[in-house]
Amino acid sequence: MELIDRYIYAVTQKLPQEQREDIAEELRGLIEDMLEERTGGEKRTNEAVEEVLLELGNPKYLAQKYRGTKKYLIGPEIFDSYVLVLKIVMITLAFAFGIGFVIKIILNPISILDHFIELIVSLVTATPAAFGWTTLGFALGEYFGGINAKDLSFEKKWKPSDLAPIPDEKRQFKRYEPIIGIGFYALLIMVFAFSNEYFGVWIFHDEFSGAIPFLNPETSGSYMFFIILILGFGIIKESLKLIFGKWTLKLVIFTAIVNLISLATVVIMINGPAFWNPGFMSELVQAGLLSEGSEAYGTVSKIWENTTFLILVLLVIGLFWDVVDGLIKSRKK
Amino acid sequence: MSDAHEHIDKLMQELRRGTITIGVLSQLSEPQYGYSLVTMLGKKGVQVEPGTLYPLLRRLEKQGLLDSKWDTNESRPRKYYLLSETGKEVFNLLVAEWRSIVTSLENLIENEGGEKDGAD
Known part of the structure; x- marks a missing residue:
């Protein structure tokens, strides 16, 4: 029995408070029904309980199904805008570093190798950072649902004359x-x-x-x-x-x-x-x-x-x- | 061969997703609780996992297609689901859509063979 409680807890703790009790009770009923079918009313064994829980599967996924949570960081609705911003960020970054590099060489041409290493190091550290921050920004927007794809999109309702x-x-x-x-x-x-x-x-x-x-x-x-x-x-x-x-x-x-x-x-x-x-x-x-x-x-x-x-x-x-x-x-x- | 199986698995998953809803709605002109639906659908050849059906029932209820009621008279409390008025309407429309899809697709599948035969 303890196993069943733990399973139900694992599922419901990931759900909104107001649904927990209802789902827990329904889930308990389901597990009892499944057990009864398996044992035919005989004494239930731990093996039978485990079998039933295995059939219901990983509580994480069951909770996901109850929540209907989206399994993505940045949804298709804002993906286009995301890619657009990402491109702008990357282009800017490439130019900033490239030109910084050139300026440093002009100012101090002897240590060109140092500058080059610096450039590589900056690129390797800054590119993922820029990528990450951009992505984080959009992911947060997606998570809190604050981003309305229509506000963000550069496109209006499409009509053929827009071609x-x-x-x-x-x-x-x-x-x-x-x-x-x-x-x-x-x-x-x-x-x-x-x-x-x-x-x-x-x-x-x-x-x-x-x-x-x-x-x-x-x-x-x-x-x-x-x-x-x-x-x-x-x-x-x-x-x-x-x-x-x-x-x-x-x-x-x-x-x-x-x-x-x-x-x-x-x-x-x-x-x-x-x-x-x-x-x-x-x-x-x-x-x-x-x-x-x-x-x-x-x-x-x-x-x-x-x-x-x-x-x-x-x-x-x-x-x-x-x-x-x-x-x-x-x-x- | 196993390659084909993989494709089939994915395609069937997509195909089932919509049809399960029709199957569930079709059985709920009388009140049913979750597990009775699982067995009922299973006996009629529509296999649904409880882990899929239970969340689906709640979603349909939230959308207003189903009404629900707890029955606490039996040995253990059970939540019974029943088509709401909207649900009945939606189900009828859905059935009509389904029939037309079936007809069109039947046509397509049949004709594919027919054209080959009738080509000469």
């Missing part, structure tokens, strides 16, 4: 475009994240001997978060281009939103106090790159003073063109 036209050369991205884009963003992230010291005019006296920073070294730390955030958005944007393979209206809208946010952040940042390195010009002179009063000094100084304006103009044109170009190409039949 994409057979790829048109003009509408498609050349594959290298987003790759170069990601590379560019990842490069900037590495530069900013590693150290703002390298974001400037590089001075070479036989070998690399530091850089004159563009940004104000006193305040750049506080801007770092926003800069990296904007660049991160950029990488997501480029990754989506890479994955979609062609301009779609949704992609254009997303691009427009990302560009608008980036632009707004940059405008606020760049106009903020003490964004640029106030000693930039004098440091250039000190480094012997320019001599005060020369024609070159005048030109550089003029450019430097108008940097804020120039960057804004270029940024507005660039980001605007990005969206317009996409819009035109997505409309092309």
